[in-house]
Amino acid sequence: MLKFTPHRGAVFVRKILASAVANADEAEANTESLYVEQAFVNQAPTMKRWRPKDRGRAFPIMKRNSHITVVVESR
Numbered sequence: 579m580l581k582f583t584p585h586r587g588a589v590f591v592r593k594i595l596a597s598a599v600a601n602a603d604e605a606e607a608n609t610e611s612l613y614v615e616q617a618f619v620n621q622a623p624t625m626k627r628w629r630p631k632d633r634g635r636a637f638p639i640m641k642r643n644s645h646i647t648v649v650v651e652s653r
Contacts, residue, residue, distance in 0.1 A: 590646060591617070598650045607652050616649040 580592040595614070603609050622643035631637045 591648070594646050594648050595650075598648050602650055602652070611652045612650045613653060614648060615651040616647070618647055620645045620647070 580588045580595070599609055599612060602612055622645050624643065625641040627639040627641060628636045629639050
């Protein structure tokens with residue numbers, strides 16, 4: 579379902595979900611019975627940059643980041 583969702587964040591969530599399934603496979607869990615128990619996004623550190631504006635002033639640019647967490651469990 580995430581593969582055909584047109585939202586930009588679906589690509590990142592799909593990669594994270596594939597990584598979680600691969601990690602469960604390395605821990606020798608049954609990958610056929612996995613389900614998403616939790617999925618949440620937390621704020622990450624913000625990169626602060628400056629853009630020059632008129633009359634010698636500086637305008638702040640906040641480049642925001644986030645941490646995506648997906649927890650899978652087996653039934």
